[in-house]
Amino acid sequence: MPDVRLTSSQGKWILLTTILGSSMAMLDSTVVNVALPRIGEDLGANLADLQWTVNAYMVTLAGLILLGGSLGDRYGRRRIFVTGVVWFAVASLLCGLAPNTGVLIAARALQGVGGALLAPGSLALIQASFHPDDRGRAVGLWSGLGGIGAAVGPFLGGWLVGGPGWRWVFLLNIPLALLCVPIALRHVPESADARSHGRFDVRGAVLGAASLALVTYALIEAQQGSWTVVLSAVAGAAAGVAFVWVEKHHSDPILPPEIFDSRQFTAVNLVTLCVYAAFGGFFFLVALQLQVVAGYSPLQAGSSLLPTTVLMLFFSARSGALAQSIGPRIPLTLGPLLCAAAMLLMLRVGEGADYLTDVLPAVLVMGTGMVTLVAPLTATVLASVDSSRAGLASGVNNAAARVAGLVAVAALPLLTGMGPEAYQSADAFGAAFEQAMLICAGVLVAGSVLALTFVQRLPSDCQRPACRTHCSITTPPLEGVRGRKEIT
Template identity: 75%
Template sequence: MDKAPGEIRLSSATGRWVILTTVLGSSMALLDSTVVNVALPRIGEDLNADMAVLQWTVNAYTLTLAGLILLGGALGDRYGRRKIFIFGVVWFAIGSLLCGLAPNDILLVAARALQGVGAALLTPGSLSLIQASFHPDDRARAVGLWSGFGGVGAAVGPFLGGWLVDGPGWRWVFLINVPLAALCVPVALRHVPESRDPQAHGRFDVLGAVLGAVALGLITYGLIAPQVWAGAAGVVVAIAFVLVERSRPDPMLPPSIFASRQFTAANLVTVCVYAAFSGFFFLTALQLQVVAGYSALGAGTALLPTTVLMLLFSARSGELGERIGPRIPLTVGPLLCAAAMLLMLRVGEDASYVRDVLPAMLVMGMGMVTLVAPLTATVLASVETARAGLASGINNAAARAAGLLAVAALPLLAGMGPEAYRSAEQFGETFRRAMPMCAGVLVLGSLIAWTTVRRPEPADVLARARPQCRVNCGVSAPPLEQAEERVTGSAGP
């Protein structure tokens, strides 16, 4: 390693190695957020698991990731971004290996929770390493490359997952992360400089992180089981979380940030749209295989238009949002996505891809293109530049928590029994009840945006942070953004 943090040029060999390292790390976590859905029917069949296990296979990962992602970013700032990033990659790889080798459903769910912890450590570190490593003149282009390659990874994720499930088997959806980590770690050690935030101080809000994760876990269990006592206990723990955050000097989730009405409104929209997205993609991957008779590869390929459209047009959507303001995109985008979910009601047994599935996927992609980039921009424009990283982290965690609760609640609300996914008739019937529910949540998000989101004044826009990830495929959560890097310190190779 020949450059200190903040001095690496994008054109140098070291710069290319840094890009490779961060893309590999972030892609591991991103892929596991998108590819597992297409593997669920095979997992259930192989492990003789019921619907609750399929829900937990998705939610155990989301639970620990959502609960700990803010803490993961703070650890990197304090103890070294490269160190925590590498630790997260190794942790994630171990969790992936355990997932791939799991002999039963209990160990698979436990291993998925471990994966989520690793993802919470490495996901915030990817972008922060870019910011801390590159020369200021090259930083924007480096972030653009990182987000672009990450978008490609998100686009091919469901396709890759389907190919692995139909080929070597569902276990390779997880095992493929092990060689990726084996490549990522030595490259990071050799080529990525260590950096930290010298202004990071105070105690970590471990209690807040634990309370938040426990609250989400109890409510999720209460919805999946279902058990009223667990849901009630989760609400009590959530209230304790709020009280703790209000009383701590350095809280993980500062209540003061919600003094911005625009920030609060944008997060309410986020909760609505990502709850609907998570429920939609979870159930659609099952519908295409269980009811329409698609292979895992066919189901994964069917989802490609949505992410491809986001990859191609998210940057332009962000530019349009800057010109016309966020209110219209955040109102129209959810309505388009709601229309796409209603179009999915046409997908039944022996559904034609071109006639029945493709139109819904194209409309879904158009809706997500319309709203995701302006949503991120609205979140960042609603807070001071110094709090951009915190605001983005909160927004990302809110999206994941919303998705977690949606995957837990939607099968219950739609009346899906434990064995629903084994019967095309039964699952198709409950799917037809679930899609209007998802569409209704999106309509609610659209109404919130129309009534509460306002265009910021030009002076405010200039004084606030703007999105750095111009290209994104925020299917599972909005892209993480960070405040401008202050002063970095090297800890040596």
């Protein structure tokens, strides 16, 4: 049984290294969007290149994150976590040195692989190392301190882009890794699941990632109308069908189909798809809208969204407690509607928009909506399956959110008619942005209707810290238990 106490020197080092590791991935997800206009200007990129700058990372991360948790269970959580941190840092160096968009996109895909290795391991190390009496407090500190990092991220990203340059958005990860790896090797005990058995579902992981990549390519390049786009769409669909077949017949699949036997679990993941598709599109496009149309600097654009994360940092625990007392249906119905209202308020953000009267109201309503729904969504996911499958359920929900985000980033420019050079024209981008916000609002309303119709009224009995406190604005939290077994 894990016996490290939180008050011990070793406990503090473990907490520090896990926060540093997770902060690398969290910072990357919040600062890159702010840098997109400058990346496009410096590298001569079109809109499709900017979409790939975001989605190349998301494709590999979403496709491999479940496999990353399984690798940690089998080969050692510290080993895979450290490997992920080093991999992420090397890929970040390649991003920072990229001479053109092709190299940058390839390096971003490699970053996603590193993220898939380190993200599950960060919280799993806490669960596997700390004494049960200290585990809840350790997770709470991990979430809260990580939330501070998430809050600082957009501000820091804007300062870096406007000052030293956009390349430092990626190069910043290197000193974090240089600090994180030695601490992990020196102070974090190795742990693995002796009960891990069976063959790895590598085919499933590869097919899942390939399907995402091919479908994303087809969506991003669809305006070309070429045979390559058609073939990519067909191949992506075929890979998706093959993925489902493999998961049904593999002895130890990364995505066991029977987990969806729970109607509650299925319903909440459908809500997740709607909610995080809207969030993914919103945060991708708003960073561009504020700079291209409203004329904000990168620092101003990054700082503009800060209140959203601050609200989540201070109020998500109270939201989780409230949902536990009244049940998940009301928060999961009301939260998306508030976020939809925020999308509509963003329609006021045009050329010369004033922050206090035009931007801040939308940001505050968005933060209130996210506070209302994110913690209850996580709690409902974890409470809808047997506790022995909490890690798997959390991983599936996290992957669903990432898939929804990458599809939104790929599809929204197509649906709104954004051309390759749209982000270089304030009028063209502003018109498309308005359509995109209406689409995102509609998707959120659909999520609200799903929650009202299918989410059960039974209150959640989830007592895990991840159910109560969460501060990331891009994905649900990952539960520290991986695979299908509890860490003991």
